[in-house]
Amino acid sequence: MNERFLCIMYGYPGSGKSYVAEWLCAHLHAVHLRTDDLRVTMFDGDRPELHTPHNKALVNNALRYASVQVLKTKRLSVVHDANHNSEGSRAELSAVARRYGAMPIVVWVQTPENVARDRIKTRADSGGHVIFHPDIIGAMKPHMQHPRPHEPTIIIDGTQDDNVQQRSFDEQLARLVSGQAPAL
Numbered sequence: 001m002n003e004r005f006l007c008i009m010y011g012y013p014g015s016g017k018s019y020v021a022e023w024l025c026a027h028l029h030a031v032h033l034r035t036d037d038l039r040v041t042m043f044d045g046d047r048p049e050l051h052t053p054h055n056k057a058l059v060n061n062a063l064r065y066a067s068v069q070v071l072k073t074k075r076l077s078v079v080h081d082a083n084h085n086s087e088g089s090r091a092e093l094s095a096v097a098r099r100y101g102a103m104p105i106v107v108w109v110q111t112p113e114n115v116a117r118d119r120i121k122t123r124a125d126s127g128g129h130v131i132f133h134p135d136i137i138g139a140m141k142p143h144m145q146h147p148r149p150h151e152p153t154i155i156i157d158g159t160q161d162d163n164v165q166q167r168s169f170d171e172q173l174a175r176l177v178s179g180q181a182p183a184l
Contacts, residue, residue, distance in 0.1 A: 003177060005030070005077040006067065006097035008084050010147060011109035013136050014116035014123070016158035020109050021081040023162045024169070030077035031070045033063050064096065071100035078102070085144045090151060105176065106147045107169075111158030113137060152176050 007024060009017040018034060025032040036046070039059050043050050060082070067078050084090050084106070094104035111119075116137060147153040154172040156165050 004071070004074070004102040006071065006093060006102045006104045007077070007079040007107045008090050008093050008104060009079065009081050009109065010084050010090070010106050011158065012111060012113065012116040012144075013083070013140070014119035015109040015111035016119070016156075017107075017109045018081055019162075020107060020156055020158070020165060021079045023166060024107065025079050027166060027169070028077045028079070030079045032079050032081060033066050033070075035059055035063055035082040038063055038066075064093070067093070068096055068100070071097065071102050074101060079107075083140070085140060087145045087148060087151070090147070094151070103177070104152060105173070106151050106153040108147055108153055108155045109158040110155055113141075115159060 005028060007021070007028070007030065009021055011017050018036070021032055021034065024030065039050065039055075040046050042059060042062065043055070063080065063082060067080055070076050070078050080093060084093070090104075090106060097104035120136070154169055154176065156168060160168070
């Protein structure tokens with residue numbers, strides 16, 4: 001496969017976006033750019049007071065800059081692991097991908113809300129990545145704009161294991177690359 005992609009992750013917190021992004025990077029030989037990791041690096045940790053609109057903009061701009069630098073090489077794909085809840089943010093990234101000859105793909109990790117909530121709690125209890133908002137899914141849900149039919153989209157079942165997810169990804173990717181419409 002000679003195509004390059006900019007995979008734009010979409011789904012609830014706790015849906016499994018980062019889990020999918022990890023295997024997806026190995027699968028596509030792509031660079032994994034993750035907002036959570038970048039925030040920790042930029043601010044030497046992750047604390048509730050860092051989640052301001054100003055700091056979120058700094059992290060998102062740094063992530064976009066890194067994406068451009070990777071895509072400019074015309075050698076690698078990028079998995080953009082962040083909350084891309086608005087059609088506008090996805091459109092901006094899609095334009096960047098096209099500018100550098102990569103195909104933008106929204107990777108929608110669909111997971112039932114109750115499963116995502118349980119994962120967030122389990123992660124916090126086990127010392128993993130903490131989400132500071134007490135009801136982050138409830139807060140984000142009204143603002144999430146599902147991918148539209150014009151957005152090339154691959155839907156992944158966030159409750160399946162990575163082998164099943166990869167097979168599904170490959171089947172859907174083959175349809176997208178051949179010009180068939182996304183299955184929304």
